[in-house]
Amino acid sequence: MAIGKCIFLLPIVFMSFFSCEKTKPNDISVQKESFHVMHNGKQVELYTLKNTKGMVVQITNYGGKIVSIIVPDRDGNMADVCLGYESAEEYFDGIASLGATMGRFANRIANAQFTLNDSTYHLAKNNGEHTIHGGEKGFRFKVWDARQLDERTLELSYVSKDGEEGFPGNLMLNVLFTVTEQNELKLDYHATTDKPTVLNVTNHAFFNLAGEGNGDILDHELLVNADAFTPVNSTAIPTGEVRNVEGTPMDFTEMKRVGDRIDEDYDQLKHVGGYDHNFVLKKKENELALAALLYEPVSGRVMEVKTTEPGLQVYTANSLNGKGKGGKTYGPKSSICLETQHYPDSPNHQNFPTTALNPGKDYISTTIYKFSVK
Numbered sequence: 001m002a003i004g005k006c007i008f009l010l011p012i013v014f015m016s017f018f019s020c021e022k023t024k025p026n027d028i029s030v031q032k033e034s035f036h037v038m039h040n041g042k043q044v045e046l047y048t049l050k051n052t053k054g055m056v057v058q059i060t061n062y063g064g065k066i067v068s069i070i071v072p073d074r075d076g077n078m079a080d081v082c083l084g085y086e087s088a089e090e091y092f093d094g095i096a097s098l099g100a101t102m103g104r105f106a107n108r109i110a111n112a113q114f115t116l117n118d119s120t121y122h123l124a125k126n127n128g129e130h131t132i133h134g135g136e137k138g139f140r141f142k143v144w145d146a147r148q149l150d151e152r153t154l155e156l157s158y159v160s161k162d163g164e165e166g167f168p169g170n171l172m173l174n175v176l177f178t179v180t181e182q183n184e185l186k187l188d189y190h191a192t193t194d195k196p197t198v199l200n201v202t203n204h205a206f207f208n209l210a211g212e213g214n215g216d217i218l219d220h221e222l223l224v225n226a227d228a229f230t231p232v233n234s235t236a237i238p239t240g241e242v243r244n245v246e247g248t249p250m251d252f253t254e255m256k257r258v259g260d261r262i263d264e265d266y267d268q269l270k271h272v273g274g275y276d277h278n279f280v281l282k283k284k285e286n287e288l289a290l291a292a293l294l295y296e297p298v299s300g301r302v303m304e305v306k307t308t309e310p311g312l313q314v315y316t317a318n319s320l321n322g323k324g325k326g327g328k329t330y331g332p333k334s335s336i337c338l339e340t341q342h343y344p345d346s347p348n349h350q351n352f353p354t355t356a357l358n359p360g361k362d363y364i365s366t367t368i369y370k371f372s373v374k
């Protein structure tokens with residue numbers, strides 16, 4: 001498959017970040033004390049990572065959730081571009097997916113079951129007849145072990161026991177969050193298991209590059225490095241088909257406004273009320289390569305997504321409904337998720353890249369969110 005369209009856009013020159021002189025202490029949007037609580041017998045905390053350029057990222061070990069990502073616009077004004085809450089209690093009671101580390105299997109598994117090595121495993125039905133994001137009490141609801149290595153690096157660890165939410169094997173997972181001097185948030189995943197299992201991990205950050213709670217994302221411009229996607233049925237389960245994006249509203253091979261075709265009379269958009277689809281990335285297996293570019297024209301903020309994963313879920317927050325930081329309304333289309341992943345329902349489709357993980361093998365995955373302006 002040709003990649004000319006995508007490569008044509010890559011030489012765009014982005015202005016570098018402004019110096020940190022405009023960064024002030026109150027640019028940290030959420031206070032650490034509001035997360036210092038016990039939950040299910042474990043300590044919840046909020047961790048702050050930052051570089052010398054003024055970029056600040058806040059993460060809680062409850063659900064491995066990104067709470068804030070604070071970056072400048074083209075004039076050096078700081079804003080938080082990641083939806084979230086201001087306290088641990090709000091995370092306990094609120095929308096579970098905001099900024100969360102998802103597993104054991106991110107996205108959906110059809111009919112809440114899969115077969116691996118001739119054994120069938122039955123999972124919780126928490127999305128109609130299906131399983132989504134690891135089940136009723138997946139990784140997003142767990143208090144992870146945390147270790148802040150330095151001002152820019154946080155390590156979160158979780159052991160998912162054999163049979164948890166129906167998945168086989170004791171799974172040991174580490175996620176390393178790093179803020180680099182290149183204004184990147186880098187996520188490095190590493191996992192091992194003692195039994196054959198399936199694993200699909202992602203982060204479910206909701207982005208609005210104009211600032212969280214600041215209108216919708218329909219005027220954001222998006223490029224996805226994919227010539228194809230995996231269509232879904234009316235319950236958002238992949239049909240198994242891999243369909244070319246050409247001539248459809250799914251075509252983001254060139255930079256396009258997110259809202260341009262989102263309301264078209266197209267079965268895929270109608271099934272899920274917007275975009276909520278896995279795109280088949282144009283890249284080699286395990287290659288760290290471009291997945292997407294997101295641009296907000298008023299602020300000038302740009303987010304570049306790179307990943308070793310084969311797929312990218314583009315979700316326009318079609319069903320989001322709630323209140324977030326400062327009581328701001330988080331409604332439908334108020335943000336966009338760019339979730340790096342293996343394809344949804346992969347265990348039930350032999351033509352999809354495998355999500356099987358066996359003893360003696362290491363699961364290794366990297367995703368980078370890089371912020372700049374133009």
